[in-house]
Amino acid sequence: MKLAAFSGVLIDHSIQEAMHLTKKIGFDGIEIAAREPHLSATTSAARIKEMRAVADGIGLEIPVIAGYMGGFSTGSDKDSEQAFSDFQRILEASGTLGADFIRVNAGGPNAFLAQNYHYEKAAFWLRKCAVEAAKLNKSIVLEIHNVSLAESVESGLRLVELVGESNIGLIHDAGNMYITDTDYGRDSVIGLGKRMFHVHVKDEKRVAETGAPGTFANLTKHGNEKFLQCRLGEGGADHQPLFDALKETGYNGWITLECHAPFPAVERLEHDLSKVKQMLGLA
Template identity: 60%
Template sequence: MKIAAFSGLLMDYSMHEAMDITRRMGLDGIEIACREPHLSADTSLQRVKEIRRLADEHQLGISALAGYMGWFSTSSDDDCERAFDECKRMMERADILGTNLIRVFQGGPNAFLAAPYHYEKAAHWLRRCAEEADKLDKKIALEIHNQSLIEDVESALKLIQLVDHPRIGLIHDAGNMYVSDSDYGADSIYALQEHLFHVHVKDERRIDEVGGPSTFTNRTKHGEEAFRQCLLGDGEVNHQPIFHALQKIGYDGWITLECFSAEPPEERLRHDLQVVRKLLAATST
């Protein structure tokens, strides 16, 4: 398994600086957040080629492009068409950058609030994205995410089966699944392994009320809840069973560090990288 930094943690830095930090930390690659100043569907192709050159110079793989386009389930047809066009442009940029994975967001509402129509509409547009990805030998990844159509194993498989295309797969995110209070452990890896394209790692903790940095609220099946984003090991998400399961199924893809705790970005990356390396070492003993 290879370890990447999420460039979204480093949005206060240029892409060049973000890559410098990632290389200095000893990470294998970077997952690029598709927001300026790092990258977007409007970034010139000349600039995209420059980003590729930077990655090559830093000997960094680009694990994925973390797109924010999509939201097909609740958008108008015109907005869906625009999102689809953005997705196509991101695929063109992914081709230049030498990565085959593009994240597209499925949209909401929460799985426990969604109607069949939401899944059917999302599936229609995601299938179009997958068909386009097939032309460029790319893959579309849907992140299991709180407050979305896919919050747990069941809802993720429901949407994947509706799309029914091999170019569509999933990003496992235990932190998001913890917020949704769904099973994120070894059984979730086994259930999703056929469709598992990518893995995100971060830690969270339920708290009594928001206050201070890195706290937020979410509507869950329990009502409105408060959370704090934490360094790995400081929250309540147990990642060890996940890493054992990944090793057991022979997963050899990317693990992206995605911590949004209150500490400075470099401190977060350094800490979480050390923890993940320990988790990986423990799976091989």
């Protein structure tokens, strides 16, 4: 297993600074957030080549581009065409950057509110993305995420199976799965099987009210709930069963740390990296 930092945690820095900080902290790679000032569909080819040169120069891998394009399930035809066009530009960038995976957003609503047509519409466009990605030997990944069609192992696999392409998989995210109150331990890893292409790590906990830094509200199957973003081990999402299952099943992919707790960015990344190494028995 290799450990990456999510560049979105360092979004207040340039991508070049984010790469150097990521390497200094001790990560193997960086998952690049596809939003400015790091990367977007309008980023020039010259700047993308510069990113790759910086990463190569310091020995930092780029396993994933975390795209925000998509929303296919509820988007208009025009919006979906634009999202697909943006995806094609990010896909092209992935070739230069050496990233094997591109994250795409299927859209909402929450899986427990979604109708069959939401899945069918999202699958139509995701299939187009997967077919294009296959031409470059790339894969697309859907993050198991609250307020989306893929809120659980079951709903995520339903969508992936509808797409029907071999190069589409899921990102396991225990923090998000804690929010949606679905299993994120050993059974989830076994359930995803070979469709688990990538892993995200962050911690959250339920709180009584919002307003404090790091708090947010979210619609779940329990209603409008409130949460606090936490450093790993300080929230309600117990990641140890996940890490144990990753070792048990021989997972040899990437784990990206994306803590958004209300602490300085470098401090929270250092904390979570140390905690992950401890929980994986690497410390």
